[in-house]
Amino acid sequence: VDDATALSVETTAPAYDGIGGMSEEIARVHEMVAAPLTRPDLYAALGIEAPRGVLFAGPPGSGKTLLARAVAARTRAAFFQIDGPEIVSKHYGDSEAALRRTFTAAQRATPAIIFIDEIDAIAPARASLSGDRQVERRIVAQLLTLMDGLSDRGRVIVMAATNQPDALDPALRRPGRFDREIVFRPPQPSQRRDILAVHLARAPLGPDADLERLAAVTHGYVGADLASLAREAAVAALARASREAGGEAHVRAENLRITAADLDHGLAV
Numbered sequence: 325v326d327d328a329t330a331l332s333v334e335t336t337a338p339a340y341d342g343i344g345g346m347s348e349e350i351a352r353v354h355e356m357v358a359a360p361l362t363r364p365d366l367y368a369a370l371g372i373e374a375p376r377g378v379l380f381a382g383p384p385g386s387g388k389t390l391l392a393r394a395v396a397a398r399t400r401a402a403f404f405q406i407d408g409p410e411i412v413s414k415h416y417g418d419s420e421a422a423l424r425r426t427f428t429a430a431q432r433a434t435p436a437i438i439f440i441d442e443i444d445a446i447a448p449a450r451a452s453l454s455g456d457r458q459v460e461r462r463i464v465a466q467l468l469t470l471m472d473g474l475s476d477r478g479r480v481i482v483m484a485a486t487n488q489p490d491a492l493d494p495a496l497r498r499p500g501r502f503d504r505e506i507v508f509r510p511p512q513p514s515q516r517r518d519i520l521a522v523h524l525a526r527a528p529l530g531p532d533a534d535l536e537r538l539a540a541v542t543h544g545y546v547g548a549d550l551a552s553l554a555r556e557a558a559v560a561a562l563a564r565a566s567r568e569a570g571g572e573a574h575v576r577a578e579n580l581r582i583t584a585a586d587l588d589h590g591l592a593v
């Protein structure tokens with residue numbers, strides 16, 4: 325059985341300042357999980373239960389995985405990622421076993437974060453499942469059992485990402501399960517500027533490169549789109565510099581600049 329994804333532990337991860345335009349979301353998640361992961365005794369002293377599950381709702385590429393990894397890095401928590409569709413595709417019984425193994429490993433590696441990407445693949449509303457969707461039924465039941473079995477004292481937090489929170493099995497949203505939610509909305513212009521700034525932080529920008537203007541014309545772009553725009557602009561800048569210098573061999577690194585035209589090129593890709 326291939327457990328590579330289920331049991332991978334994060335070694336290099338982004339810092340909070342590598343996430344653009346999401347200071348509110350970062351603050352909220354950090355507040356929700358930092359104390360439960362690192363100071364569960366405080367919850368115990370107050371006589372309240374630490375949260376176990378946080379749902380990240382938002383479109384693909386909006387930074388859900390990025391934020392989960394950054395929280396893990398910041399709280400020095402081990403990070404375990406489970407891919408919803410991949411879990412569902414396993415052979416009979418292997419899906420539940422993989423879930424169990426991940427939870428066991430996380431409980432041995434505390435503080436730990438388990439991140440379930442595309443949870444809607446494994447946990448669609450059970451009522452909507454026809455007879456041939458027994459696999460998902462069993463997996464949801466196993467996931468609920470595992471979450472209910474986590475200690476009240478925090479130390480393991482399960483984060484799950486979905487782009488359709490309303491399609492999830494309502495049993496998952498009950499208290500003690502995924503009872504907190506962070507909504508990732510498509511970024512506004514100032515947030516898009518901040519995301520572009522993160523991705524171009526170390527890039528040499530030409531004097532005409534205007535991130536403000538770029539942010540204004542990228543309505544509907546999520547973080548992943550802006551990251552690829554920045555990459556394409558850099559590729560365009562290199563191609564242009566090579567043309568101008570008569571071949572890549574003649575380009576001097578210190579002369580490279582990303583210009584407005586290169587950014588527009590990234591926009592067009």
Ligand code: ATP
Pocket residue numbers: 342343344345346382383384385386387388389390391441485519522546547548549551
């Ligand atoms: P999916 O649902 O497809 O897994 P996701 O919401 O988890 O998407 P991420 O994988 O976190 O999205 O984001 C993809 C990439 O987009 C990140 O690796 C990063 O390069 C970039 N990105 C997304 N959001 C941001 C952001 N707010 N700031 C900086 N980069 C971002």
